[in-house]
Amino acid sequence: MHSVLVTGGAGFIGSNLVRGLVTQGFKVRVLDDLSSGRQANLHELNSQFEFINGNVRNVQTCRDACAGIDTVFHLAALVSVPESVADPIASEAINSGGTLTMLTAARDCGVERFVFSSSAAVYGETDLIPTPENVTPCPLSPYGLQKLTGEHYARLYSQLYGLETVSLRYFNVYGPGQALDSAYAAAIPRFLTALLEGVAPTIYGDGEQTRDFCFVDDIVSANLLAANASLSDVIGTAFNIAGGSRVSLNQLIQLMREVTGSELTALYAPVRAGDIRDSGADITRARTRLGYDPQIDLLTGLRRTMTYYRAHLHG
Numbered sequence: 001m002h003s004v005l006v007t008g009g010a011g012f013i014g015s016n017l018v019r020g021l022v023t024q025g026f027k028v029r030v031l032d033d034l035s036s037g038r039q040a041n042l043h044e045l046n047s048q049f050e051f052i053n054g055n056v057r058n059v060q061t062c063r064d065a066c067a068g069i070d071t072v073f074h075l076a077a078l079v080s081v082p083e084s085v086a087d088p089i090a091s092e093a094i095n096s097g098g099t100l101t102m103l104t105a106a107r108d109c110g111v112e113r114f115v116f117s118s119s120a121a122v123y124g125e126t127d128l129i130p131t132p133e134n135v136t137p138c139p140l141s142p143y144g145l146q147k148l149t150g151e152h153y154a155r156l157y158s159q160l161y162g163l164e165t166v167s168l169r170y171f172n173v174y175g176p177g178q179a180l181d182s183a184y185a186a187a188i189p190r191f192l193t194a195l196l197e198g199v200a201p202t203i204y205g206d207g208e209q210t211r212d213f214c215f216v217d218d219i220v221s222a223n224l225l226a227a228n229a230s231l232s233d234v235i236g237t238a239f240n241i242a243g244g245s246r247v248s249l250n251q252l253i254q255l256m257r258e259v260t261g262s263e264l265t266a267l268y269a270p271v272r273a274g275d276i277r278d279s280g281a282d283i284t285r286a287r288t289r290l291g292y293d294p295q296i297d298l299l300t301g302l303r304r305t306m307t308y309y310r311a312h313l314h315g
Contacts, residue, residue, distance in 0.1 A: 008076030010037030056098035062105035084143035095146035113164040122148040130282035141274035158236035171242035175216030176308035195262040207250035212242040215296035233289040242281035
């Protein structure tokens with residue numbers, strides 16, 4: 001049986017990936033220190049996976065986690081742009097240092113493939129939208145720079161040591177299981193929960209900034225494709241993973257009003273440091289080399305996400 005490790009597997013994306021892997025019959029191990037992830041995200045899986053409570057900055061913990069593993073999905077990170085701006089040293093230790101520690105442990109333990117969760121934040125502002133992967137990255141935040149560093153380390157570990165690495169640049173991921181209570185919650189959970197609770201949502205900026213939202217099930221699909229793709233198509237390569245279309249935050253609020261039946265309108269606040277104005281992905285490379293094809297449109301995804309939040313807000 002193929003054995004896999006998911007770092008950050010108790011988090012939002014990680015728990016959805018663990019669920020998908022277990023369903024497909026993989027032998028799954030999870031490494032998470034529960035600093036932001038929650039075991040409750042995996043409660044219905046009971047004993048169908050192995051759990052290690054540990055940190056990706058600890059060399060021995062990473063080696064123990066990689067022992068006997070065929071594929072590593074490395075999602076563990078401090079994922080907040082504002083938090084990386086406020087405390088770049090702490091986020092550097094987790095995002096760059098933790099990735100390097102995991103890559104080294106994977107190399108030393110004979111892992112075959114390492115799928116790294118990167119981010120569209122590596123691009124920063126760019127005039128070319130939809131953005132292809134060959135645009136020169138210019139991150140606007142420590143988080144974006146740290147993810148880019150992780151990609152470069154992954155590529156080097158393929159070239160120097162033969163570890164099969166693939167980097168996936170996620171655009172704006174949303175869906176069931178995304179934290180409701182974080183001060184750094186992403187736009188969709190913040191806006192949806194506000195509308196469901198009868199509170200006007202707050203947009204930082206004028207609302208005309210655009211994003212390419214991607215439902216979490218499509219992210220899970222991309223990870224599985226990256227793990228199984230042929231060597232020549234993917235190794236040492238970065239791929240945009242997104243929904244494939246852009247929407248402004250004002251348009252997003254309007255869609256959410258339709259989904260929730262709310263008549264509330266947004267409040268506007270000053271732009272936050274490190275926030276990107278426009279973001280949209282060219283996913284041609286992922287389509288052609290990975291066979292990636294996003295299945296969940298924004299309206300469908302919002303409905304599914306609202307159902308989850310309603311249950312967790314009032315259930």
